[in-house]
Amino acid sequence: MTLTLLLLQLTVILIVARACGLLLRAFGQPMVVGEMAAGILLGPIVFGALFPQWHAALFPPASLQGLSSLASLGIVLFMFVVGAELRAPSGVAAQVKAAGWVGVSSMALPMVLGLAIAPVLHPTLAPAGLPFWPFALFLGVALSITAFPVLARILKDRGMTRTPVGQLALGAAGVVDSLAWVLLALVVAFASAGNGFAGFVRITLGLAALVALVFLVVRPALAWLLRVHAPDGVPSPMVLAGLMIGLFACAMVTEWLHLHAVFGAFLFGVSLPRDDRLLKHLMERLEPLSIVVLMPIFFALAGLGTTSGAFADAGLGAMGLILGVAMFGKIAGAAAGARVCGYDWRDSLATGALMNSRGLMELIVIKVGLDAGLIGAELFTMLLVMALVTTAATGPLLTLVARQRSQDVRGAPNH
């Protein structure tokens, strides 16, 4: 019976994810937006509200451990690839500097705004007994995320990867990625340290020891392993197994430190040699199954964690506030950074629109927060909706900025 149910769950999850993806792709959205929406559809807000008995039969609580291990494997593999894809911003010094500015300012403004609205949200939306600061800091980080993978996909779909705006946004998203995971790790360590400052020190020391181990021992060892056993960048099954062992071990250590497995997975990915052929072969081997089968399971489990309480009257106000702050903070922060570095207003706004896409990264961040007890089901739902809306808005906002530009160009007398 258990295996029948698991296979039924997989079938339904994949069908709904692909159907939503196809439907929203018809409106120019990337696949991931449909998959995120599919997760919400399968949760208690839509499917559970419309067909409560079928919902209870398809997703009984006792069955979720099986789905959960598949989703965890997917997310660990995904974060490994994200880490392996991370590149220092490239180009001439001015471009690197611009990417740094845009990255930092696009994080700083939403983070400050998040801290500013935290006093409003804490009384009603924080889990019972959670002090103010862990809640506020987590909210700040959660609002400041940018989804590198979705951004890269949108740029590719629009043929913008090699444009100045595309390069700037990619570089800045890389900066945000590294900063955000470090900040999130610190926030979780701060919050998980139940026994005060000593606990925080223990967790950060553990993390520092792991980082030192990974960069001083694992990284050279990996570089040697790959130079000797995969000189052409093609990992043999044995090399792939070695990478998976290191990946699972790293993820396990961070999870055991009361951080989250995603940090170790990301860290291990970062420790790989920056070799584009290797990355290509790894993605060919790991992504089809994890993107097509495992990630939709993660989205579905995220959807199961939502609650319709977020759509009650008081909730709608909070959701609007979060959404407004997230979008304004990110777009204005990124655009201001780009403007300071000499980009014109339209390119700056386009950069802001791109950086505003939060996608799957946001889901991982809020899942970490939910697992660590930093947010409850209602705020989780609101942030999930925010992630969906900001990601879905990226394409239309870009189109809007581009149309604005082409009208200007048409109207320009000397052109």
Added chain:
Amino acid sequence: MTLTLLLLQLTVILIVARACGLLLRAFGQPMVVGEMAAGILLGPIVFGALFPQWHAALFPPASLQGLSSLASLGIVLFMFVVGAELRAPSGVAAQVKAAGWVGVSSMALPMVLGLAIAPVLHPTLAPAGLPFWPFALFLGVALSITAFPVLARILKDRGMTRTPVGQLALGAAGVVDSLAWVLLALVVAFASAGNGFAGFVRITLGLAALVALVFLVVRPALAWLLRVHAPDGVPSPMVLAGLMIGLFACAMVTEWLHLHAVFGAFLFGVSLPRDDRLLKHLMERLEPLSIVVLMPIFFALAGLGTTSGAFADAGLGAMGLILGVAMFGKIAGAAAGARVCGYDWRDSLATGALMNSRGLMELIVIKVGLDAGLIGAELFTMLLVMALVTTAATGPLLTLVARQRSQDVRGAPNH
């Protein structure tokens, strides 16, 4: 804690599997032999006996659902590829006929011998209350398996794929594969039909309906889908998702019919168009993760199902009997079939040695039997050891036959 434990389990399983694989590869064994041995090592017979507390801490029963869903995904993907790889024996009519003869005779002899020893084993080794015939028929099928994938790997390692013996063994193994799964399905249907003949009819009718649906509707639909959306044999993520949905749905139906998910997965694989480019791309996308990460989990779970009771005094006798019957029946049956078709004795014996390799297929078959209650932990252990020994014996037996030949050649006066 749960995720920490899952990641720890994955790390340990992969390390032990690869270490055993490397060790046994040094003795000329294919990787899968080491992985099977690793499963037994991690079970109660070795690890559990040496370090009972660590074993209990690493594999608490409540944690196994997570591992089990990963192993199930692995086995479903694996059986899908086995089905997709199935080819009718090719070549001139004489070769096809020979493959048919060898396939049938290499199954018939061990099956008859299995039925012959069943009365000896039934009183002590059958699960309580299981009638004689389901037990005996299952034993017969379990002894008559040949592992197509291991066989193909061994032939490739030895550069024998294009030799007459290699072609004969591959063709015959394909015949065994198809026959064995049909027979096993009938045996499980017969045994699972708790309410007698009506139940058997219900299960076989359900299976017949599924087969008809798959071949009359799904197969043409798949052919169309792949012709239109993957004309070059490269499945897009959308096509891959479609295939996975069909795969999980098919596996679910057979599992729900009280057969086993593996039958549906195999059936769906068989229904794919016979297109070598498509197969190559599918394997590139599905195999790295499932072979490197998921299958070792399946082996570890199989090892957790073993019991040291199989090595008690009475057990050793039964194990010896099973091993002797399995090896003699398979080698003699296959060799006799080849001899009848005009191959010389050495080629016939080499074919017998190849067909005797049971590998992973045997593990899947006995897992099906264990899940269906047709065998208990002791017989499961004995058959697992038999699978390991017959697979490990394939290489040495082949070498022995080949050395015999080269001595003959050296000794032959006219050469």
